Amino acid sequence: MEPNQVTVLNELAFEMGFLLLGITKAHIDDATISKFKKCRDAGYFGDMGYLEKNLPLRMAPADLHSNCGSVISLICPYLSDNSTDWMSREWSKLQDSSQAYISVYARGMDYHKVLRKKTKELAKAFASTVGAFTYRVAVDSAPILEVELAEKCGLGWRGKNTLLLNKSAGSMFFLAEILLDIHLPSTPKVMNHCGTCQxxxxxxxxxxxxxxxxxxxxxxxxxxxxxxxxxxxxxxxxxxxxxxxxxxxxxxxxxWNKFAKKYILTDFSPSxxxxxxxxxxxxxxxxxxxxxxxxxxxxxxxxxxxxxxxxxxxxxxxxxxxxxxxxxxxxxxxxxxxxxxxxxxxxxxxxxxxxxxxxxxxxxx
Ligand code: SF4
Ligand code: SF4
Structure with missing residues (x-):
């Protein structure tokens, strides 16, 4: 894999509405597995039985796709307006008890459909550039620890709020993954920047x-x-x-959400x-x-x-x-x-x- 092909991958991803991408091996480390199991055993997942159901696959993402060599993790912003006062406008909505507050991510089109289509398009376009490979796309559709993989490939760090945070994009974004049967060079991890904040x-x-x-x-x-x-x-x-x-x-x-980015895909514009x-x-x-x-x-x-x-x-x-x-x-x-x-x-x-x-x-x- 030549470096310029990674550049092509980045360019294609941006054209298709993704802001950033990272690459890592399809592997979850033992510490993460142990933490996941402790949370499960403590009952913190509540009724989300689907987390338990696919546990072996969640712990071994390489098994999700035959001969899986690498995972591409992608960030796709969904914020419709990132002007400087966007957060204070959201706080105001929470203060008005005659209004309903709907989470920002849910105000536009269903990301499952939109992102799945775009991620498939990206995989296809990339395959036509670098040659034949097989792939599987995941947008909340496969049992995959997406934040862990995104963190592993340097797209950000898991914040104390348990979400992926990125220094230049905050956390107002969706994640998507492409599992490939070829090996790509991994991108480096980044450090945690939560500091003493709580x-x-x-x-x-x-x-x-x-x-x-x-x-x-x-x-x-x-x-x-x-x-x-x-x-x-x-x-x-x-x-x-x-x-x-x-x-x-x-x-x-x-x-860090002062740096949240506006969507690139207009499908996420709020209804x-x-x-x-x-x-x-x-x-x-x-x-x-x-x-x-x-x-x-x-x-x-x-x-x-x-x-x-x-x-x-x-x-x-x-x-x-x-x-x-x-x-x-x-x-x-x-x-x-x-x-x-x-x-x-x-x-x-x-x-x-x-x-x-x-x-x-x-x-x-
Ligand atoms: S954890 Fe975050 S999303 Fe959940 S109730 Fe608390 S502030 Fe809201
Ligand atoms: S930076 Fe502060 S508010 Fe943001 S996730 Fe970390 S501890 Fe929480």
Whole structure:
């Protein structure tokens, strides 16, 4: 493999919407395997049984593709606006209890589809340049420890918030991988730049970090609003605020995200419906509207009932914290009117919301 071919690979990747790439061997070290197993044994993965199901493959990525010699790891930014005040605008959205907060990554098209297509195109274009090789593309589609591999090939370091951080790109990006049956020269690792900072751990609304670099997913709002299929535990409901799909707090506070890059692929431009949506308007959606509006969106995967469950929690929090009595009456009416139409699980959250089941009821209400 000549160095100029790596240059060609980089050029092709950039043309296709990727910001950075790194190369490493398809190998996970023993320390990483041991840490993964400790987190699993402690129950930190919650109901994400798929992590356990494919464990042997996760631990040995070379087995994912025949004669796998190298892995190309790719960074694809998704931020739609990286002007200097982008983080403060996101914090403002979190302060407005009549708005719904949807994680930044989920406001555009579903990255699985978009990235998979682009990553395949890149692999194909690269193959036509360097000669025949076989490959397998992974975009959350294969059991692969993507952050570990990205870290190994120098695309950044795993921050205390457990996400991959890059000095020039922060963490607002997706990762994708190409497994190849040829050997490419590995790119060097970079050092960790978290230093003494602990801002992500301090800001986390549910205190989901057990220690630096270790997340108890069962406490994380992203898990609770996306992965969890059953009732959201009472202890977390008032802490969720207006977050109805995911949470970005531990990224918004991270100083490295001052360097977050804007998307190259316009597919990630936010849908108007999800940029700063009105909570009550979303609550009014029937299932057909949910299905239509979430076409091509990653939000669709949680389904209508989980969607309603999350909005009911956010409306309950609006009832607790919103200052306007008229608005609160609208919320109560909307919750009450929909109650007979929702599933039993959603109904339990609606009842909680109506009783403003959180501990600190606003005495001025
Ligand atoms: S996504 Fe939110 S809840 Fe989850 S760890 Fe980060 S700050 Fe905490
Ligand atoms: S907020 Fe600080 S500690 Fe957390 S990931 Fe960013 S730099 Fe590291």
């Amino acid at each position: 801002a992500c751990m301090t800001i986390c609304p549910t205190q989901a970090f057990v220690s630096p670099y270790i997340l108890d997913a069962r406490r994380c709002i992203s898990y609770l609003t996306i992965e969890l299929a059953s009732d959201i535990p009472m202890e977390f409901r008032h802490l969720i605020g207006n977050r109805i799909f995911g949470c970005d707090d531990c990224q918004l506070i991270c100083p 108007k419906a999800f940029e700063s949506p009105d909570l009550l308007a979303l609550w009014e959606w029937d299932e057909a509207t949910f299905t239509a509006r979430t076409q091509c969106s990653p939000i669709r995967r949680i389904g209508y009932q989980r969607w309603l469950r999350n909005i009911a929690v956010a409306l309950g929090n609006a009832l607790r914290t919103h200052k306007n009595k008229v608005y609160k009456n609208h919320v109560k009416l909307a919750l009450t009117q929909k109650l007979p139409q929702v599933s039993e699980m959603v109904a339990r959250h609606v009842v909680w919301a109506l009783s403003s089941g959180a501990p600190d009821i606003d005495p001025l209400a």
